[in-house]
Amino acid sequence: MTAALMLWRALPVLILAALWETAARTGLVSEHALPALSSIFAALGGLSAGDLYYHTARSVGRGLIAIVAAIPFGVAAGILIAWYLPVRVLLNPLLQCLYPMPKVALIPLTIIWLGIGDVSKITLIFVGALVPIVMAAFNGARGVDRTLLWTARSLGASEVRLLWEVVLPAALPEILNGIRTAIALAFILIVAGELVIANDGIGHMINMWGEAGHYPGMFAGVIVISAVGFAADRAWVALSAWLTAWRQ
């Protein structure tokens, strides 16, 4: 993409930013309701910036640990549920109970069981991220082309190799998509959990700054965590494309 084209594509965002800046500068809206964009960017490098990045890093760390833990569990559970009847009998009803349940309902439970620190937040995000991954792996493994299975069987593939070398790659696109959903959900749970109650993390910081009336800081926090969420999604899409490049 050429520079001119990129500018043309980004122009609507720039127009909005310009409108925002003018509205705040000219006093059209109160600076307490909407701080000028420039003062928000100033807050990104100002006195509170150290706090901002520290708390963002705490939040992202929690999310990362939970997602990395949820991927192997979720993929294994999903494939086994699709593959073995006993596992399905055992786990499917649990899954069907958890699936429609809004995972934020577990926030109070994690508070009374595990407190308000890292363990409680990571558990919350882990459970939330697990469900879409299991569902994706389950659907992916169920939809595997039967001819592939027959071929592999007739060539004498063992059950383990069948799962590892046929089912898992065939289900990969759906699994990657499920993980994408899980990442989006993880960000919601990180921020929601920390907004409700926490000692640190970006949600906690946004809340504190809002209550203290440090609005440029609050807006800066929102912008930073939004940018991180956006970047994480784009990075995952790029990684997925790379991982499934062999399909083309």
Place this chain on the structure above:
Amino acid sequence: MAQSIEAVTELSRPADRGERLRRFVDTFGPFITVGAILLAWELMARQQIVTPFLLPAMTTVAARIGDDLISGRLLLDVALTLYRAFAGFAIAAVVGVALGLLIARFVTVRWFFDPIVSFALPMPKIALMPIFMLWFGLFDMSKILMVAFSLSFQIVISTWSAAHSVEKELVWSARSLGASDRATLWEVVLPAALPQILTGLQVALPLALIVALVTEMIMGGGGLGDTMLQSARYVDSPGVFAGIVEIGIVGYGCIAAMGLIRKRLLAWHQESSNGGTM
């Protein structure tokens, strides 16, 4: 060694039995397992394997839900939460579907909204909650708008791709028969895109409930989320567990209702296409 389910072929006898077993498990398995879980829960709590604070007995929680139901608090909470979730959902559906159709139809609209929507879509929009509190206060207004804002972008994208994937031949035929822009939209594009639009709405609905609950937990003002967080604050664990069960049932009810509505709307859709072949 466990035989894989998919291994069986349709024609042979053991396959037949496998199929029947599978159907039986799919129908009754859930009840058996859920029953076993409830029983294990009750036994674990009665035997005091964990303290009643960490895991109140199932019967205690059930009694609590019964109390909430009789006192009317449960109905009030459910009504408040559903009101906020569905008001936000309705706003998002109207705005999202309209904007999605406009984006699919007009190049200028697409140019303006494409970068904004694709930037806002993966954002954790819940982070804007303190800003919404600042702008719209602590009452229903900010909660409903937060729900609407969280869902809109997703609905825009799904509507846009739905309208985009409508068969071009349908549109061309309508045009060549002299259909106006408005007639094409209402009578060709919208019905043809309806299944996919509904899928988008179905995906968005659980999120409406999630956001409504979080706003209640943070801002208070009644509703299931508020009541549950109060229980957690007063270390009232039966209340927390009752809240989880209640929210689970409400969530399940919403998803089931949405499925029924979809069946209704699409029954019409399929009927018309069946009629067309005659």
